[in-house]
Amino acid sequence: MSKPLVxxxxxxxxxxxxxxxxxxxxxxxxxxxxxxxxxxxxAVTCTAQAxxxxxxxxxxxxxxxxxxxxxxxxxxxxxxxxxRLVAGEKLWETARRRDPALTTAVLFWWxxxxxxxxxxxxxxxxxxxxxxxxxALYSHPAALSGELEAELGPFxxxxxxGPKSGLPSSDWIARSAASLFRRERPxxxxxxxxxxxxxxxxxGPDHPRIRDEIRAIDRVxxxxxxAVRGDGAEVVVVSxxxxxxxxxxxxxxxxxxxxxxxxxxxxxGWEMLDAGASRAFAVADHQVAHVYVADPxxxxxxxxxxxAQPGVARVLGREAQGAIGLDHERSGELxxxxxxxxxxxYYYWLDDARAPDFARxxxxxxxxxxxxxxxxLDPDRPLIAGRVLWNLARKKAGFRYLMDVIPLRADxxxxxxxxxxxxPQHGPLLICSNRRGAVDRMAMTAVRDFLxxxxxx
Numbered sequence: 100m101s102k103p104l105v106x107x108x109x110x111x112x113x114x115x116x117x118x119x120x121x122x123x124x125x126x127x128x129x130x131x132x133x134x135x136x137x138x139x140x141x142a143v144t145c146t147a148q149a150x151x152x153x154x155x156x157x158x159x160x161x162x163x164x165x166x167x168x169x170x171x172x173x174x175x176x177x178x179x180x181x182x183r184l185v186a187g188e189k190l191w192e193t194a195r196r197r198d199p200a201l202t203t204a205v206l207f208w209w210x211x212x213x214x215x216x217x218x219x220x221x222x223x224x225x226x227x228x229x230x231x232x233x234x235a236l237y238s239h240p241a242a243l244s245g246e247l248e249a250e251l252g253p254f255x256x257x258x259x260x261g262p263k264s265g266l267p268s269s270d271w272i273a274r275s276a277a278s279l280f281r282r283e284r285p286x287x288x289x290x291x292x293x294x295x296x297x298x299x300x301x302x303g304p305d306h307p308r309i310r311d312e313i314r315a316i317d318r319v320x321x322x323x324x325x326a327v328r329g330d331g332a333e334v335v336v337v338s339x340x341x342x343x344x345x346x347x348x349x350x351x352x353x354x355x356x357x358x359x360x361x362x363x364x365x366x367x368g369w370e371m372l373d374a375g376a377s378r379a380f381a382v383a384d385h386q387v388a389h390v391y392v393a394d395p396x397x398x399x400x401x402x403x404x405x406x407a408q409p410g411v412a413r414v415l416g417r418e419a420q421g422a423i424g425l426d427h428e429r430s431g432e433l434x435x436x437x438x439x440x441x442x443x444x445y446y447y448w449l450d451d452a453r454a455p456d457f458a459r460x461x462x463x464x465x466x467x468x469x470x471x472x473x474x475x476l477d478p479d480r481p482l483i484a485g486r487v488l489w490n491l492a493r494k495k496a497g498f499r500y501l502m503d504v505i506p507l508r509a510d511x512x513x514x515x516x517x518x519x520x521x522x523p524q525h526g527p528l529l530i531c532s533n534r535r536g537a538v539d540r541m542a543m544t545a546v547r548d549f550l551x552x553x554x555x556x
Contacts, residue, residue, distance in 0.1 A: 123321025154547035156424025173375030182214030303513030386517030389431030410441030
């Protein structure tokens with residue numbers, strides 16, 4: 100019988116980080132090997148994970164980013180969680196055909212709801228009718244999350260994303276994985292540890308404090324590695340992308356609006372993107388933006404306009420998308436790729452006084468694009484900490500409240516990712532606890548078959 104396999108996704112870990120600050124990761128690589136991973140475009144969480152789990156490119160699995168525009172509903176859908184959004188056979192489904200006795204546990208990887216794994220846990224807030232957002236987990240079986248929280252304490256939801264995000268959430272996930280493995284010993288376990296991603300985007304990869312964060316995630320992941328290897332498992336560590344310094348925010352939607360191509364609706368004094376009425380708009384996702392163009396007659400004009408924006412490296416039409424496997428119906432008619440150091444905001448308003456109310460909150464589903472500024476409290480409001488406490492008091496008392504503490508300052512962001520043409524030393528990696536199948540470099544599309552070989556022993 101083959102050994103259990105534990106796959107740990109340590110977001111933001113790169114080959115250049117391995118060394119004195121990473122004794123546990125480095126020791127794992129010495130026992131086995133490490134390889135640089137060639138990322139897919141866009142190099143973002145959902146696309147990278149879907150690629151590693153299916154062995155396919157976005158044209159096949161359909162995950163063209165962390166979000167996309169649904170043309171039939173005329174809505175931007177970001178950070179959705181149903182596993183059914185990922186087309187193709189998943190890693191554990193293929194492995195189960197080979198070994199029907201295999202059981203799988205998936206902890207906090209994305210698209211982790213309504214899948215076919217025997218065990219799964221992920222974040223899923225509760226949204227009561229009065230507008231509150233209550234921290235919660237979703238699990239299968241339903242009782243599993245409660246059992247883990249009874250053992251480990253409540254999941255630190257507000258340390259998973261937002262201004263307070265940090266190590267506690269990754270530490271909880273690692274300890275929950277060790278506990279579940281000890282109790283149930285699944286044949287395959289997938290674990291997501293996002294900690295490094297936070298300060299790499301907040302501070303940038305060159306900030307002195309990043310060394311402390313690297314040591315911290317090495318310690319947390321090392322505890323999990325020791326626990327499962329001590330119980331006979333093999334371990335593979337992967338990452339999704341590396342973070343590069345961010346210097347130039349690019350406001351594509353404002354340029355499209357200035358050109359009369361993007362439409363907004365006035366709603367209670369706020370401006371809301373009217374995607375269905377827009378001739379062109381961008382769904383910004385780190386360093387890649389899908390640009391949706393309603394009328395083919397506008398394509399050439401929109402392509403030229405986007406390409407002319409400072410910070411834009413390339414604009415890919417359908418033929419160019421096809422050459423890299425990004426030609427899926429969910430993709431924009433055009434895809435913009437940023438220059439090194441540049442990244443795309445979702446901002447579409449021209450006056451901050453007209454920004455929608457959710458712009459100043461942590462709201463990953465309503466924003467029509469990714470917003471890394473959610474990692475910050477507004478530095479221009481000196482009493483912001485008191486406002487947070489006041490809002491929390493209102494929440495506990497059962498009153499409505501608006502946690503409008505996020506700034507509208509894209510210049511605060513110091514780290515970004517998404518481009519695929521990166522230095523391998525500063526891109527994603529794979530570390531394996533044995534030398535079976537050892538290589539120096541691996542395509543991200545090859546990870547699935549590599550993991551299948553590890554499961555087969």
